[in-house]
Amino acid sequence: MRRGDGTRMHRFGRITVLGALIIGATILIAGQSRASAQTDPRWDNSYCLSCHEGSTAEISLPSGETLGVAVDGDAYADSVHGKLDVACVLCHTAITTYPHDPITAKSRRDFTVQMYTACLTCHYPEYTQTRDSDHERARADGVMEAAVCTDCHGSHDVQPPGKPRTSIPLMCRKCHSEIYDAYEESVHGEALTTGNPDVPTCTDCHGVHDVKGPHVNSPFRLFSPQICAACHADKALMDKYDISTNVFSSYLSDFHGTTVVLFEKLAPGQQTNKPVCVDCHGVHDIKAPADVDSSVYKKNLLATCRRCHPDATTNFPDAWLSHYAPSPTEAPLVYWVNTFYKILIPTVIGAMLLAVLLDVRRRLAARLRGRRRG
Numbered sequence: 001m002r003r004g005d006g007t008r009m010h011r012f013g014r015i016t017v018l019g020a021l022i023i024g025a026t027i028l029i030a031g032q033s034r035a036s037a038q039t040d041p042r043w044d045n046s047y048c049l050s051c052h053e054g055s056t057a058e059i060s061l062p063s064g065e066t067l068g069v070a071v072d073g074d075a076y077a078d079s080v081h082g083k084l085d086v087a088c089v090l091c092h093t094a095i096t097t098y099p100h101d102p103i104t105a106k107s108r109r110d111f112t113v114q115m116y117t118a119c120l121t122c123h124y125p126e127y128t129q130t131r132d133s134d135h136e137r138a139r140a141d142g143v144m145e146a147a148v149c150t151d152c153h154g155s156h157d158v159q160p161p162g163k164p165r166t167s168i169p170l171m172c173r174k175c176h177s178e179i180y181d182a183y184e185e186s187v188h189g190e191a192l193t194t195g196n197p198d199v200p201t202c203t204d205c206h207g208v209h210d211v212k213g214p215h216v217n218s219p220f221r222l223f224s225p226q227i228c229a230a231c232h233a234d235k236a237l238m239d240k241y242d243i244s245t246n247v248f249s250s251y252l253s254d255f256h257g258t259t260v261v262l263f264e265k266l267a268p269g270q271q272t273n274k275p276v277c278v279d280c281h282g283v284h285d286i287k288a289p290a291d292v293d294s295s296v297y298k299k300n301l302l303a304t305c306r307r308c309h310p311d312a313t314t315n316f317p318d319a320w321l322s323h324y325a326p327s328p329t330e331a332p333l334v335y336w337v338n339t340f341y342k343i344l345i346p347t348v349i350g351a352m353l354l355a356v357l358l359d360v361r362r363r364l365a366a367r368l369r370g371r372r373r374g
Contacts, residue, residue, distance in 0.1 A: 048088045049073045063107035075157040091118040109144050115155075116148035123149075129209035137215070147175060161208075166192055168201040176202075182285040198237060204230070221276060222264060225251065228277045247323040251277070273308070280304055289322075296322075 053073040058066040076082040089095060094103075105111035120127035130136055130149070138146035152171050153161065162168055169189070173180035183189040188199040205227050206212055214220045225248070231237055233248040251257040259274040280296055281287075287294035295304045301317040309316065326335035 045076075045085075045088050059103065061105065061107055061111075063110075065108045067103075067105075067108055067111060071156050079154075079156065079158045080160060081156075081158055090121065091115070093118065093121075112150060113139070113144060113148060115150065119149045126209045133207070133209065133211040134213050134215060135211055145175070151175075162203070165197050165201060168203055172202045179284050182283075186282070186284060186286045187288045187291070188286060198231075198240070200231060221278070222260065224276050224278055225257070225260060244324070246325055250321075250323045250325065275308060279307070 049071060052069055052071040055068075055070045057069050059069065060066055094101065103111060105114055117127075127149075135146040135148070139148075151174070153159075169180055169183055169192070183202075184193065188201075191199040192201060203211075212218065212220050214224075229248045232243070233245055235245050238245050238247075252261060256274045256276075260276055263274075282295055287297075289296050291297060292299070294300065298317075301320075302312060302314060305312045305317055305320075321331050321334065324330040326332075326338055328335055
């Protein structure tokens, strides 16, 4: 081996040893950091609960309100976070010392909104959806009461979402009590309260974290037939309740539905004065068509039509076939007229084509005979 090669090998060996020492030191420091974090009493919720459980202490806020600091340890232990042993400081990230630094919130609501951002650490996708919701839009307009995560899910007592299903509208009721009262008496609400899980609740129509509603410049109304179609175009679901899926397909095939579909495709941000499902059936107060209080009950139908057709006469609703396709039992006159024309039109057109073909054949034959004679 040449001397230069030996020098290079010696230098390489020293570099290797130095690198190994650096890596070892890094692992040792990281291990000590983890051990320190695991033994840090702040990561043990019992450390926090030793003061906060059952505490009667309150913080006075500039608004004149007081903020209680008590935490129910049993409720937290039974929550989804408690069962995962999520540390208090993962949400209360501003608390790093004891005594704690003074909070900056000026009111109880201000404190709730400040804590709202704590959820994004673990629930980033859901948090970003809320940023595009009508709740966030309302808050940007100064409506600070608009819901944030803890208003719906709770804080220290968070439970699995939507369980039981009846809890969903009850949650929304906190802010939307009048709407809830209407929903509770609707065909959907009555079914839900009796234990039917198939009917829609608030979140099925408005969304969960990206809640949308029919505010100004919103395409919500225009796209609302698609919301209804989620159930009413589902044959398996509708068959359970003997409801025809023609409800949706017949709407799309008539003048109203066809126009709405065109607007959806060509001008999704533009409103149309053509009726969608909720214009006739109602929104939160939808009744079964056979209910005498339903807006589409036969005796109430004229008043419903006059919302868009103020000059409608008493026989105006009779021109509507409802959502049923004509049949020998449903609108039999229309059915037989349609059947007659389905036979008549092909027969007439077929006869005309046959006459033309026979005439062409006759002319060709006559021309051929003329050539032979010539």
